[in-house]
Amino acid sequence: MFSFLLVFVTLRLLQLVNGLDLTVSSSGGKAVSPIFYGFMFEDINHSGDGGLYAELINNRAVRNLDSWKAIGGVALTADTSNAVSTAIKTSLKVDVPAGATGKVGFQNLGYYGMAVEEKPYSVSFYAKGSYTGLYTVDLRSNSGTVFGFTTVAASSTSDWKQFNTTFVPSQSGSNADNSFAITFDAASVAGKSLYFTLVSVFPPTFKNRENGLRVDIANALNEVGAKFLRFPGGNNLEGGSVAASRWQWMKTLGPSSARPGRQGTWNYWNTDGLGIIEYMNWCTDMGLEPLLAVWSGLGLDGTIASQSSLQPYITEALNLLEFLMGSTSTTYGAMRASYGYPNPWQVNYVEVGNEDNLNSGKSSYTSYRYKLFAAAINAQYPKINIIASCPGFDIHGQSNGMGWADYHNYDRPDHLVSLFHTFDTVNRNTPILVGEYAVIQGNQGSLNSGVDWNLPRQKYPTLIGAIAEAVYMLGAEQNADVVKAMSFAPLLQHFSGTQWSPDLIGYTSFPTDTTRSMSYYVQKLFASNVGEMTLPVSGGTQGPIYYSAMKRGNQTIVKMANYNGTSTDVNISVPSGSGNVASFTTFTAPSGLSYNSPGKEVSSLSTKQITGSNGVFTVHYE
Ligand SMILES: *[C@@H]1O[C@H](CO)[C@@H](O)[C@H](O)[C@H]1NC(C)=O
Ligand SMILES: *[C@@H]1O[C@H](CO)[C@@H](O)[C@H](O)[C@H]1NC(C)=O
Ligand SMILES: *[C@@H]1O[C@H](CO)[C@@H](O)[C@H](O)[C@H]1NC(C)=O
Ligand SMILES: *[C@@H]1O[C@H](CO)[C@@H](O)[C@H](O)[C@H]1NC(C)=O
Ligand SMILES: CC(=O)N[C@H]1CO[C@H](CO)[C@@H](O)[C@@H]1O
Numbered sequence: 001m002f003s004f005l006l007v008f009v010t011l012r013l014l015q016l017v018n019g020l021d022l023t024v025s026s027s028g029g030k031a032v033s034p035i036f037y038g039f040m041f042e043d044i045n046h047s048g049d050g051g052l053y054a055e056l057i058n059n060r061a062v063r064n065l066d067s068w069k070a071i072g073g074v075a076l077t078a079d080t081s082n083a084v085s086t087a088i089k090t091s092l093k094v095d096v097p098a099g100a101t102g103k104v105g106f107q108n109l110g111y112y113g114m115a116v117e118e119k120p121y122s123v124s125f126y127a128k129g130s131y132t133g134l135y136t137v138d139l140r141s142n143s144g145t146v147f148g149f150t151t152v153a154a155s156s157t158s159d160w161k162q163f164n165t166t167f168v169p170s171q172s173g174s175n176a177d178n179s180f181a182i183t184f185d186a187a188s189v190a191g192k193s194l195y196f197t198l199v200s201v202f203p204p205t206f207k208n209r210e211n212g213l214r215v216d217i218a219n220a221l222n223e224v225g226a227k228f229l230r231f232p233g234g235n236n237l238e239g240g241s242v243a244a245s246r247w248q249w250m251k252t253l254g255p256s257s258a259r260p261g262r263q264g265t266w267n268y269w270n271t272d273g274l275g276i277i278e279y280m281n282w283c284t285d286m287g288l289e290p291l292l293a294v295w296s297g298l299g300l301d302g303t304i305a306s307q308s309s310l311q312p313y314i315t316e317a318l319n320l321l322e323f324l325m326g327s328t329s330t331t332y333g334a335m336r337a338s339y340g341y342p343n344p345w346q347v348n349y350v351e352v353g354n355e356d357n358l359n360s361g362k363s364s365y366t367s368y369r370y371k372l373f374a375a376a377i378n379a380q381y382p383k384i385n386i387i388a389s390c391p392g393f394d395i396h397g398q399s400n401g402m403g404w405a406d407y408h409n410y411d412r413p414d415h416l417v418s419l420f421h422t423f424d425t426v427n428r429n430t431p432i433l434v435g436e437y438a439v440i441q442g443n444q445g446s447l448n449s450g451v452d453w454n455l456p457r458q459k460y461p462t463l464i465g466a467i468a469e470a471v472y473m474l475g476a477e478q479n480a481d482v483v484k485a486m487s488f489a490p491l492l493q494h495f496s497g498t499q500w501s502p503d504l505i506g507y508t509s510f511p512t513d514t515t516r517s518m519s520y521y522v523q524k525l526f527a528s529n530v531g532e533m534t535l536p537v538s539g540g541t542q543g544p545i546y547y548s549a550m551k552r553g554n555q556t557i558v559k560m561a562n563y564n565g566t567s568t569d570v571n572i573s574v575p576s577g578s579g580n581v582a583s584f585t586t587f588t589a590p591s592g593l594s595y596n597s598p599g600k601e602v603s604s605l606s607t608k609q610i611t612g613s614n615g616v617f618t619v620h621y622e
Contacts, residue, residue: 019569020540024549024556026575029534032477032550033484035228035289035349037527039221040436040487042234043274044266045499047492050111051507052221053274054214056121056180056201058111061261062092063269067111071183072104073097084126084160084197085257091126091197098191103136105183108199112496113176113509114139115203116147116169122202123150124164125182126257129194130156136183139169139201147171147178154184160197176509198256207285211278216511217492220520222286225528228349229288230435230487231279236265237354241299248295249276249320253339265300266499280324280345289348291433291485294320296353296389297369298361307368314376321347321381349485350377351387351406351435365390370402387433395426404484408436411450413468414443417563420471420546423479432482436489437472438519439465440502442593461502463603464592466518470546470561473526477548477559480534488523495598506598513598520596521587521605529557535575545570564592573616582617584610 043049050058058067064078075095083089096104116139123137131154138149148169154161180201184194205212206219232247239245245263252259252275264270283290294317297305305313319332325344326333333344352373356365365388374386386403395407409416416439426432440457443464458465469488476483493503495513504523507514516524531552540547544565550557556574589603596603610617 019571020545021571021573022537022539022547022558023573024558024575025536025538028536029549029551030479030481032480032530032532032534035291035485036477036480036530037224037473037523038226038228038230038288038291038485038487039224039491040230040234040489041491042232042236043264043270044234044236044490045493045501045503046111046268046497047490047494047503048274049268049271050494050497050509051492052213052217053271053278054202054205054212055271055273056110056114056203057108057199059108059269060197060199060256060271061088062090062197067109068092069107069109069179070094070104071106071181072102072186073100074104074106074186076106079195082128082160082195087251087258087260088198088256091195092199094194094196096186096189096192096194100186100190102186103183104186105136105181106196107140107179107181109142109179110176111509112494114178114180114201115176115510116141116171116173116178117203117511118169118172119204120166120168121148122164122166123180123200124162125199126160126162126197127154127194128157128160129189130158130192131184131189131194132156133185133188135163136181137165137167138181138183139173139178140181141173142177142179145171147173160195200256209278209281209285211273213278213282213285216514217505217507218286220505220514220516221491224520224524226286226523227289227527227530228291228485228487229279229283229286230291230293230351230433233265233293233354234489235300235354236270237293237295238298238300239263239265241301241303244299246295246299248316249323250316252276268497276320276323277339277341283345290345291349291351291387292320292324292347293351293354293389294373296356296365296373298353298356298359298365300359302359304359304361304364305369307364307372310369310372314373317350317373318376318380321350321377321384325381347381347384349385349387351389351433352377353389355408356390362390374403385431387435389435395430395432402430404431404433406433406435408489409434409450409472410436410438410440411468412441412443413439413462413464415450416468417471417543420475420542423476423483426479426482428482430482431484433484434476434486436487437469438488438490438502439468457500458502458595460506460515460595460597461504461517461519462592463518463589463594464564465502466522467561467563467592469519470522470526470559471543471563473522474546474548474559474561477534477550488519508598515596515598516601517596518589518594518603521603525585525587525605526559529559531555531557569618569620571616571618574612576615578615580612580615582610582612584608584619
């Protein structure tokens with residue numbers, strides 16, 4: 001006995017098409033990869049620092065005075081001569097004028113503000129100087145209302161001392177125009193200086209992980225039902241030049257005092273607070289397969305590691321794999337255990353680099369960079385699926401000799417829809433990760449081409465864009481023998497600090513602004529409705545209604561996307577023995593150009609039960 005599930009995404013319509021009469025076969029399909037829909041994450045748009053990474057303090061190591069502000073008549077300086085650790089040499093020097101009285105100190109304005117809720121906040125900071133008295137820590141509105149505070153007792157010290165405390169504000173802020181403050185008694189330290197660094201404030205995190213994820217954003221991600229996480233980039237893997245600013249896993253471990261941070265590719269400093277262990281916990285907590293990218297010798301400034309200089313970076317990647325998967329009797333497996341993780345993780349997918357065709361990287365990538373990385377990884381980990389970043393730009397032409405191909409496609413709606421059949425003709429021997437795709441512009445300009453990089457990108461995903469993505473995904477599902485995994489990109493954006501739009505989920509520093517885009521709902525519907533096998537569907541042409549069917553246990557799943565066509569009825573005949581009740585989910589919005597924005601969700605998602613007769617279900621687009 002089968003039950004039956006229908007998923008529809010609908011762009012409402014202006015032109016008429018004839019009704020469809022579809023028959024879903026009971027067999028003859030293709031096996032579907034267990035990781036078909038996933039996430040692509042890199043720190044862009046304050047997606048990590050200032051976003052998913054729940055730290056409220058911006059510039060916590062005080063690299064300069066950005067986000068720091070004096071309270072009372074004190075003078076603030078970014079000091080570089082009082083290192084708290086080898087990794088963190090910077091701190092906030094607070095000069096208290098002679099004769100000062102009352103409470104003085106400083107505040108941090110957060111990443112475009114900070115939310116304050118009646119929840120426990122974990123506070124940590126380092127301080128030193130000749131002060132014996134209380135430090136008051138509080139969360140306050142920028143107009144002066146203190147929502148909650150606590151105190152810690154300090155005694156005069158010439159060494160750094162770490163203070164940890166928690167408190168629960170008795171009142172919530174009505175917006176994000178708030179800050180965190182540390183104040184102390186001016187008279188006790190008048191004419192002297194105090195130093196502070198690594199000031200950290202965390203609200204409760206997703207699954208209560210220490211150093212964890214912001215709950216509202218993590219919940220939105222978790223609801224998608226995605227199956228893999230591609231990380232840590234993206235261009236942010238690479239950094240500006242060879243060696244210097246690439247992502248380095250071993251610098252992302254331990255307490256914040258051990259993480260130097262790095263200049264990220266997307267114009268802002270990365271604390272690396274969201275480090276390798278935090279990424280793995282993220283995977284664990286959302287049931288995601290890690291799809292780990294390792295740096296492959298390409299700098300975004302065009303510097304490329306020569307063949308003879310590549311080995312240290314290959315070793316670095318192998319060390320990372322040993323750190324993640326090795327037994328505790330190995331050097332790096334033991335290191336993992338020392339951080340509290342004796343049980344190994346499992347990594348089944350490794351991508352060598354990112355977009356290695358950029359900056360004239362292709363010839364070195366194909367001639368030695370990919371080969372040397374892949375050979376070294378496969379020699380030790382023969383079961384790891386290795387993904388090549390570069391040939392994805394030529395999926396139809398390449399003959400291969402590489403592993404999977406990571407194919408990226410940013411596009412416009414009509415053009416993306418025209419690619420419904422693109423995977424029908426690719427080399428069947430090269431599994432494909434569509435590691436980045438999204439509609440990023442409207443249908444302006446020549447409709448027969450893809451993105452025009454000279455034109456601006458959309459601020460928000462539109463319905464027509466999301467439906468075009470759905471059509472593209474249906475085309476990929478039909479080619480499940482070769483398309484193994486897909487991830488929309490970029491994933492997250494802070495609306496106040498965006499380098500790249502549109503994104504799947506947007507947010508401000510205030511939780512109720514978190515916005516699930518049109519594309520988000522399409523991803524969620526598709527990712528939550530994947531079976532083990534595709535099922536062939538006969539009886540109609542593809543377009544303007546596109547469709548694909550799958551079998552999941554005893555269920556038949558039919559997905560359809562209506563790309564700006566109208567329909568009368570669609571009859572769907574399901575395999576004999578199927579039940580007569582189906583769950584019918586539709587997603588739509590008022591118009592093709594509709595979009596969801598903070599506090600204004602105009603899309604609608606509805607599910608109802610429908611009954612069929614003799615295995616035929618008739619559905620009608622409203
Ligand atoms: C759907 O099935 C019904 C009942 O058999 C039939 O009357 C109708 O013409 C069919 N519609 C289409 C679009 O095939
Ligand atoms: C403060 O908390 C951090 C994080 O939990 C911990 O590593 C550190 O040892 C604590 N420090 C003190 C002085 O308790
Ligand atoms: C379908 O499978 C699910 C999960 O295995 C099971 O709970 C359910 O009873 C099955 N339904 C039918 C109609 O066989
Ligand atoms: C849908 O198609 C009509 C007719 O071709 C066209 O005028 C309209 O712009 C399309 N809608 C969108 C959102 O592209
Ligand atoms: C720090 C940083 O990268 N800021 C940028 C955030 O995004 C806005 C909008 O694109 C830019 O104007 C900022 O420079």
